[in-house]
């Protein structure tokens with residue numbers, strides 16, 4: 001594959017009828033090391049593209065002769081140019097052109113008059129985006145090919161003789177050059193040693209209990225390992241086991257790639273919070289036996305926005321990168337370091353007591369972290385604070401440790417003059433406010449202080465509002481309306497979440513029924529918390545509520561987050577199967593933020609993935625976020641699931657999601673979560689606007 005990261009290797013085609021603009025833009029781009037060829041008209045542009053390999057096109061919309069849109073449409077129809085990045089140059093605020101540009105297949109657009117630094121930035125992003133897309137497309141094609149190859153293969157095992165028969169194309173599917181194993185023992189020998197015992201015991205259990213099995217094993221054939229999904233069952237009273245297999249090697253490789261992209265921060269190349277949480281969890285599991293203590297430290301840079309405002313975003317980025325590098329120099333070889341949030345880093349430090357950490361951080365590290373940061377010819381200073389907590393003393397779970405260290409860091413920051421504070425050193429005063437809230441929360445249910453708001457969900461192809469997500473609110477007597485992020489963790493700690501969750505289900509069912517009676521047949525999304533999801537009689541409880549209000553179960557969509565689903569995948573599978581057979585829809589919330597085991601994702605009976613809003617937020621200016629969404633979309637489609645994107649705030653985000661073929665969206669662009677009466681007004685108004693835009697004959 002051609003390397004696209006060196007600008008010197010890129011050829012850009014600049015198409016514009018304005019010679020001054022061409023001169024200016026070409027000079028600016030050449031200065032960055034790009035090769036620029038030019039055309040002053042559409043026909044000439046198409047000739048150039050046919051004659052030279054071009055990496056990116058800057059294309060004016062308004063030109064004498066054929067328009068930019070015509071050129072783009074012709075270009076997209078040429079084989080090999082379907083994915084060539086094309087940036088359209090449009091007049092400012094020309095919304096119609098922007099829309100037409102996207103429809104014709106533009107990658108991005110830039111408004112005139114041209115702002116050269118911005119244009120260079122966009123060109124760089126577009127080229128980088130194209131590179132990632134090429135990579136993902138290749139992976140996708142591999143996956144497609146694998147799927148095509150993997151029309152299932154079959155086998156039969158005679159339990160008495162232990163002989164196996166294979167379907168005709170089995171050797172080809174398995175890429176097996178020698179004779180296929182004729183007996184089950186020969187087959188087991190072909191499996192890598194670590195999988196052999198598991199496979200044997202599955203086969204034995206199937207023979208003894210006539211239950212089916214479904215597993216994945218790795219075949220080790222010399223240097224070439226293949227991952228095989230293997231299923232088998234014995235019909236009652238039979239002695240022949242029948243089964244199917246599928247080669248899932250390429251699919252697994254594709255998933256690994258996609259999830260690498262979601263795990264790393266682009267600026268510092270450090271793991272991001274998601275990956276860090278997982279790695280930390282794994283480290284804790286490994287340490288569990290020894291309980292070898294470590295400290296988790298969170299570093300927060302103060303007032304980075306001042307550097308961004310005063311010297312530009314690039315300067316801020318430079319400071320972050322240097323800060324990360326300096327931290328990295330102090331991080332011991334086996335420790336973990338990550339970029340937790342924009343200006344926050346976290347690291348683990350294997351050590352005995354908190355006091356030693358104090359010395360290390362304050363005496364040795366602070367000196368280097370506080371040294372001036374060079375930005376071009378200038379120097380700036382940064383201030384930071386550190387919070388810490390100890391494993392296993394303060395907490396034993398990754399998420400909890402991160403929360404404690406963050407809280408300690410906020411404490412350090414609030415107390416002037418304190419650079420480092422440890423969780424166990426914080427006095428109780430600062431948490432009194434939390435206690436007051438907790439006491440009030442205990443009474444909130446009986447005082448009727450909870451209420452629900454509803455956020456609409458739109459189908460992208462029809463434009464219709466097809467669903468609503470019920471979101472909980474608490475009206476506190478003195479503090480006003482409090483958001484769930486503040487009180488749901490408290491409810492979970494106190495065990496009250498089950499009662500409140502029950503109230504949510506009941507209230508959401510009542511609302512669904514009332515809307516149905518008014519002719520608004522909406523699907524209702526309900527969030528389930530971890531404890532709620534783990535209730536043994538969950539299905540019966542929800543069934544009771546839908547029956548009480550006469551709501552069809554298919555109209556209720558239960559949302560569980562990826563991390564809840566993966567806490568205990570085996571139990572999750574059973575619960576989901578029960579919910580599914582009762583007719584409820586199931587959605588995985590905040591998808592992409594956890595680490596789903598594909599093994600389970602394939603087995604869970606799901607209907608929908610909700611792509612987390614953190615990916616949507618950066619979709620229009622980070623090729624990376626687009627790649628991630630695209631990869632998640634491919635995964636979802638591969639698993640035959642609907643995809644909804646959360647947190648859609650701008651029209652441009654919507655356009656990109658639409659172009660990717662995402663089916664549904666939810667977010668402030670459409671509406672904030674609304675009280676029921678406002679939701680009704682919104683729904684009616686939206687229906688009227690829809691009818692005006694696309695008259696009934698279209699529908």
Ligand code: C2E
Pocket residue numbers: 455470471472483484485488501504527528529589590613646647648649666667668669673
């Ligand atoms: P969630 O399930 O991911 O819900 C979506 C959150 O994103 C909501 O925050 C919503 O107001 C917000 N949001 C929607 N569109 C946009 C947008 O365009 N931009 C941005 N920046 N945000 C947007 P909210 O209502 O504060 O809820 C926060 C979280 O609290 C929810 O996240 C959910 O995990 C939890 N939650 C809310 N209601 C319940 C409930 O009844 N039960 C349980 N167990 N959890 C709930």
Ligand code: CA
Pocket residue numbers: 469527559589
């Ligand atoms: Ca949700």
Ligand code: CA
Pocket residue numbers: 589590610612613646
């Ligand atoms: Ca969510």
